Amino acid sequence: MQLTQFTDFSLRVLIYLVRLPEPGMATIPEIAEYYRISRNHLVKVVNTLANAGLLVTMRGKGGGLRLARPADTITIAEVVRLTEPNMNLVECFDPKASHCRIDRGCFLKAILYEARKDFLAALERHTLADAARMGSGSEGESPAPRGARM
Amino acid sequence: MQLTQFTDFSLRVLIYLVRLPEPGMATIPEIAEYYRISRNHLVKVVNTLANAGLLVTMRGKGGGLRLARPADTITIAEVVRLTEPNMNLVECFDPKASHCRIDRGCFLKAILYEARKDFLAALERHTLADAARMGSGSEGESPAPRGARM
Numbered sequence: 001m002q003l004t005q006f007t008d009f010s011l012r013v014l015i016y017l018v019r020l021p022e023p024g025m026a027t028i029p030e031i032a033e034y035y036r037i038s039r040n041h042l043v044k045v046v047n048t049l050a051n052a053g054l055l056v057t058m059r060g061k062g063g064g065l066r067l068a069r070p071a072d073t074i075t076i077a078e079v080v081r082l083t084e085p086n087m088n089l090v091e092c093f094d095p096k097a098s099h100c101r102i103d104r105g106c107f108l109k110a111i112l113y114e115a116r117k118d119f120l121a122a123l124e125r126h127t128l129a130d131a132a133r134m135g136s137g138s139e140g141e142s143p144a145p146r147g148a149r150m
Numbered sequence: 151m152q153l154t155q156f157t158d159f160s161l162r163v164l165i166y167l168v169r170l171p172e173p174g175m176a177t178i179p180e181i182a183e184y185y186r187i188s189r190n191h192l193v194k195v196v197n198t199l200a201n202a203g204l205l206v207t208m209r210g211k212g213g214g215l216r217l218a219r220p221a222d223t224i225t226i227a228e229v230v231r232l233t234e235p236n237m238n239l240v241e242c243f244d245p246k247a248s249h250c251r252i253d254r255g256c257f258l259k260a261i262l263y264e265a266r267k268d269f270l271a272a273l274e275r276h277t278l279a280d281a282a283r284m285g286s287g288s289e290g291e292s293p294a295p296r297g298a299r300m
Contacts, residue, residue, distance in 0.1 A: 001230075001237050001266075003151055008240045011258055012250065035251055076261055080151075087151050090158045100162065101185055108161055108281040111226055112153075115272035119151075122265035131258040 007083040009037060009045050011131065014054065014079060018071040018132035025064030045083075052082050067128075076131060077123035089116060157233040159187060159195050161281065164204065164229060168221040168282035175214030195233075202232050217278075226281060227273035239266060 016031050017024070028046060032039040046065060049055040056068045067074070081087070089112045092098040100106070166181050167174070178196060182189040196215060199205040206218045217224070231237070239262045242248040250256070 001151060001153055001234055001239065001269075003239050003262075005241075011240075012252070015252065015256065015258060036249065076258070084151055089151065089153050090161075091155075099186065102162070102165065106165065106281065107283045108165065108226070111273065111276045111281055114276075115269045116151075118272045119265045119269040122268045123261065126261045126264075131256065131261055133257045 001089075003080065004084060005041075006045065006048075006085075007080055009035075009041055010049060010079055010083045011076070012037075013042065013045055013049065013065075014067070014071075014074070014128050015132045017055070017065060017067050018128050020066070023066075025058070025062070025066050027064045031065075048083065054079070054082075071129035071132060072127045074128045075124050076126050076128070077120050079128070080120070080123055087116060087120075151239075153230065154234060155191075156195065156198075156235075157230055159185075159191055160199060160229055160233045161226070162187075163192065163195055163199065163215075164217070164221075164224070164278050165282045167205070167215060167217050168278050170216070173216075175208070175212070175216050177214045181215075198233065204229070204232075221279035221282060222277045224278045225274050226276050226278070227270050229278070230270070230273055237266060237270075 012035055013031055016034065017026055020026055028039055028042045032042050046055060046057065050057050050065075053068055054074060055065050057063070057065050086094070088094045088097075090109075092100045092106070092109055093112075162185055163181055166184065167176055170176055178189055178192045182192050196205060196207065200207050200215075203218055204224060205215050207213070207215050236244070238244045238247075240259075242250045242256070242259055243262075
């Protein structure tokens with residue numbers, strides 16, 4: 001059971017933005033370099049997050065990305081629901097794909113629905129602000145303000 | 151977020167065995183035919199379940215498979231933990247694979263751990279006996295006793 005890399009990268013981008021000093025903007029190349037992941041991956045991630053209204057992007061000199069809403073109003077569940085292609089734990093969650101002969105008479109699906117509900121409920125209890133809190137690890141430092149690195 | 155097909159098939163095999171009339175044995179070809187899935191897939195599934203002590207297999211005439219323990223003592227969580235290759239929701243769950251720069255200072259991992267714990271807790275509350283209960287769907291009928299189909 002895994003979340004997609006797309007979800008992983010989406011959460012990393014958002015956490016990066018939460019940690020920027022106010023008023024902060026970031027760029028895709030900067031975030032790609034910080035996490036050492038491909039810019040191409042991040043372009044897709046940023047487009048998805050921007051289209052969903054989680055990010056604001058501004059073009060031109062001094063432009064970049066920032067969160068569209070306060071970090072404590074965006075739950076982890078909202079992001080995961082957006083970025084996971086589906087939450088179909090097994091084939092029979094998708095009526096169009098299901099070929100299981102016991103589909104309609106099987107309580108396993110109800111049990112797995114309950115587990116998925118509890119999984120998402122845990123993610124509803126936490127926001128990007130929680131996820132971006134600073135830990136004690138030495139690698140957990142805030143990204144430097146952009147000006148400070150120029 | 152999906153469980154593997156291997157887990158899906160493992161649960162189907164186990165539910166099939168729970169639904170057999172007592173004293174019941176089943177064969178791999180019979181289960182493959184019932185669910186219309188490949189025998190080769192099922193051989194691997196059955197080996198894994200047998201090695202873990204969930205199934206008993208008996209060779210020879212009159213042989214086959216049956217559950218090694220009562221269905222109400224085998225939780226869905228026990229099966230899922232056995233059959234999923236890992237439960238690493240994101241890269242940083244595996245210290246050897248993690249290259250994320252904020253790994254040690256990030257609370258996202260703790261949030262995802264909590265969600266995974268709640269997911270598995272739901273599956274701990276239910277057994278194969280619950281999953282194999284009969285629903286009202288017309289396709290949810292018990293497999294026929296082997297003798298009855300000969």
